[in-house]
Every structure is written in structure tokens, then in C-alpha cells.
Amino acid sequence: MVAQVEMEQNETSEPEATASDDAPIQVRQGDAYDLMADLPAESIDLLITSPPYWGLRAYGQEHNEEILKEWLAEDSERVQTDVPPYEWYRKHGGVLGLEPLPEWFIGHLVEILQRGAAALKPEGSMWINIGDTYFARWSSIRHDGRQGLGDNPRSRRRTPMGGFRQEKQLLLIPARFAIAMQDLRWILRNDLIWHKPNVPPRPEKDRLRLAHEHFFHFVKRPKEGRAKYHYDMDEVEHGARDVVFYDFDEAGYDEADPSYYDFQEVEEGEHDVVTTHVRSGSDGHSATFPIGLIKPRILSSCPPGGTVLDPFCGTGRSLTVAAESGRRAIGFELSAEFHEAAQKNSDQSLGQLTLELPDVE
Incomplete structure (x- = not known):
């Protein structure tokens, strides 16, 4: 169970850079x-953003594999699924995505995103890309690179079983994450399915290939009434709209009382399923955002001249796409290597552009 998270602000720290720069x-x-x-x-x-997925890659970070034992040793009344605060977790050598249990990972991801709730405008949006994981008592952690690709070094670790954590179980991490966000008052507007037609083969012979990920669209829940937020339907993929048109006069109705389903016209296409190939990584990062997946999200959910934030920006793909689309962009990256690559890619992108961003209040 994910604990309710309260916003914590550091009153003594001075921001190094802000959205107003x-x-x-x-x-x-x-x-x-x-x-x-x-x-x-x-x-x-x-x-x-696309945060680290649970139990797949280390991204070169060192993780304390004894952290579960340390957590339980501090208090005899604790159980495995009690989620430690993220500050305790990282102080004791924990890394997001390498939690010993998926329950911990979901709790920490929600806690981190909730830290940014106050920074998001009331009419703002949050798009979170997240994939699922199959449970294995002895799991394989890639030091880098996608599962099933190349000769990237990997290590094995034992993950405790219990509850829904059973061998060969699809853990439904995206769904559990989305519900945890709803519990914190976020409104889920879309569960966009990213269909990946070129996923690498897997050796399993008793299940279908996992060829999709989830892209959740959250908006803030208002104090009263329905959520209102910026959304430009003209900028989404063709076929993704869900719009109904009526012509009552042509239908022969004297009163506007037709059945909803009698005279609807919607665009043919993928609707909330978007097919985009997985792209090769860049600058040593193997999980780079495809431009075709994120550009419609940026164009539709951020007004021109607005500010886009990617708190797990990797090598900066979302930042350059935002800038090239006439938006400002802020990226956070824990890895020094990927931060350097993101800065380089951003500088190169800006060097090729003449940006005229309108002043925003």
C-alpha cells in the first residue's frame, strides 16, 4: 500500500535554475x-517523462542490495511491504528502479512526482510513460541496455515472493502506479497505449510477446467542478480524436433528441493506441523517447511558449523536441554521464534554431 505523500519544501535551499530563466x-x-x-x-x-522501470537496468548506478534487511532491522514491527520514505531509501544506498519490491518502487515514484505538484500550473498536464515487468524470484538486472539485446553485463538478485509477487506473474506495475496517483487526487484522462512493433524477441514459449507500454495523462483535480486544462486537439495524431458531430436538421429531427450512437462520426485510426517503433538509444542511453511518440503530447498539452519539464530526462530527447516546438524546457538527470550528453544535445539543438519564445507570465 502506498502511503499518502505530503509535499515537502526545502525552505532553506536556493534554486539553482528556475522556469523563469x-x-x-x-x-x-x-x-x-x-x-x-x-x-x-x-x-x-x-x-x-519516462522514469526508470522497476528491476530492469542499473544505468551505471550502485545499489545497496541489503537495503531491505536494513529497513526491517530498524523496527521489528515492520513488514516487507511497508514503504520507506524516499529520503531514507537513497540515504541507505537505494536507487529508483532497483527497489527490492515493486511496492517500494511505486511508492517512491509517486512520492517524487508529488514533489512537483505545486510547480505544475492548475491547467497543466502530466504525461508518464511506464512499462510493465514480469516477476522472477531470481531477476536479471542489466547494467545498461535493453533486456534481450547485446552482451551488456548483467547481475542476478533474489527478489522476495509474496502476495501478487509470484513466479511468471505480470505485475501490472503501470496500473498500480496509476491507481496510486488517483489516490493522491490526480485525474487520469488517458491511458495511451504505445504499441512497439519492433520489440526484440524473447525466449519464452508460453506467453505472447509484450509489445506495448502505457503513457498516462494526468491532470490536477480542482477543488470543485470538473478538471480544466490546456489541450489542443488539432495537434494529436490523426485518428486519435474522439469527437462527435451532429446535424439534427439533416437527420430529420424536429427536436434535438437523437440517440447518441445514431449519428456519430469519428476519425478512423488508432484512437488511444499509437504505433511507434522503438528507436536506437543515444549517447549510451538505451531507452530514448521516440520523437513521434512525445511530440504530439508536447504540442497538444503545452501551449506555445510554455514550459516543459522532464525530471528523468536521460540524454535530453524531450527537451530538444520541446525547444524545436517553440517551448521552453527543463530537464533533471541524476547520472553525470547522461547529464553531460543532454547538455551537449541541447546545445546542438539550440545552435540550429532561431527561437522566438513569447513572454509568459
Whole structure:
């Protein structure tokens, strides 16, 4: 069970960079947990990101494999599924995505994102891309690279079984994450399915190939009434709209009382399923956002001249796409290597552009 998370603000720290700075792209190195709390209130129009998935890759980070034992040893009344605060977790050598249990991972991811809630404008949006994982008591952690690709070094670790954590079980991590966000008052507007037609083969012979990920669209829940947020339907993929048109006169009705389903016309196409090939990574990062997946999200959910935040920006793909689309962009990255790559890619992108960003209040 994910504990209710309260916003914690560091009153003594001074922000290194903010959404009001003039630079079209800002890339900051550090933990998103800290950097999110430094953002000015209501300064972000769109938060879009693909955080680390649970139990797949280490991204070169060192993780304390004894952390579960340490957590339980501190208090005899604790049980495995009691989720430690993220600050305790990282202080004891924990890394997001390498939690000993998926329950911990979901709790920490929600806690980090909640730290940025105050920075998101009331009419802002949050798009979170997240994939699922199969449970194995002895799991394989890639030091880098996708599962099933190349000769990337990997290590084995034992993961405790119990509850829904059973051998060969699809853990439904995206669904559990989305429900945890709903419990914190976020409104889930879409569960966009990213269909990946070129996923690498797997050796399993008793299940279908896992060829999709989830892209959740959250908006803030207002104090009263329905959620209202910026959304430009003209910028989404063709066929993704869900719009009904009526012509009552042509239908022969004297009163506007036809059945909803009698005279609807919707665009043919993928609707909330988007097919985009997995792209090769860049600068040593194997999980780079495909442009075709994120550009419609940026164009539709962030107004021109607005600010896009990616708190797990990797090598900066979302930042350059935002800037090239006439938006400001802020990225956070924990890895020094990927931060350097994101800064380089941002500089190269800006060098090829003449940006005229409107002033925003």
C-alpha cells in the first residue's frame, strides 16, 4: 500500500535554475526528488517523462542490495511491504528502479512526482510513460541496455515472493502506479497505449510477446467542478480524436433528441493506441523517447511558449523536441554521464534554431 505523500519544501535551499530563466533549455544534474521542490509554484505547463522501470537496468548506478534487511532491522514491527520514505531509501544506498519490491518502487515514484505538484500550473498536464515487468524470484538486472539485446553485463538478485509477487506473474506495475496517483487526487484522462512493433524477441514459449507500454495523462483535480486544462486537439495524431458531430436538421429531427450512437462520426485510426517503433538509444542511453511518440503530447498539452519539464530526462530527447516546438524546457538527470550528453544535445539543438519564445507570465 502506498502511503499518502505530503509535499515537502526545502525552505532553506536556493534554486539553482528556475522556469523563469531566459535559457530555452535548462539541464540540471541531481536527484529529481530535490530539484522538483526547488521549482517555483505554478511554473510548469507540462511534465512529461519516462522514469526508470522497476528491476530492469542499473544505468551505471550502485545499489545497496541489503537495503531491505536494513529497513526491517530498524523496527521489528515492520513488514516487507511497508514503504520507506524516499529520503531514507537513497540515504541507505537505494536507487529508483532497483527497489527490492515493486511496492517500494511505486511508492517512491509517486512520492517524487508529488514533489512537483505545486510547480505544475492548475491547467497543466502530466504525461508518464511506464512499462510493465514480469516477476522472477531470481531477476536479471542489466547494467545498461535493453533486456534481450547485446552482451551488456548483467547481475542476478533474489527478489522476495509474496502476495501478487509470484513466479511468471505480470505485475501490472503501470496500473498500480496509476491507481496510486488517483489516490493522491490526480485525474487520469488517458491511458495511451504505445504499441512497439519492433520489440526484440524473447525466449519464452508460453506467453505472447509484450509489445506495448502505457503513457498516462494526468491532470490536477480542482477543488470543485470538473478538471480544466490546456489541450489542443488539432495537434494529436490523426485518428486519435474522439469527437462527435451532429446535424439534427439533416437527420430529420424536429427536436434535438437523437440517440447518441445514431449519428456519430469519428476519425478512423488508432484512437488511444499509437504505433511507434522503438528507436536506437543515444549517447549510451538505451531507452530514448521516440520523437513521434512525445511530440504530439508536447504540442497538444503545452501551449506555445510554455514550459516543459522532464525530471528523468536521460540524454535530453524531450527537451530538444520541446525547444524545436517553440517551448521552453527543463530537464533533471541524476547520472553525470547522461547529464553531460543532454547538455551537449541541447546545445546542438539550440545552435540550429532561431527561437522566438513569447513572454509568459
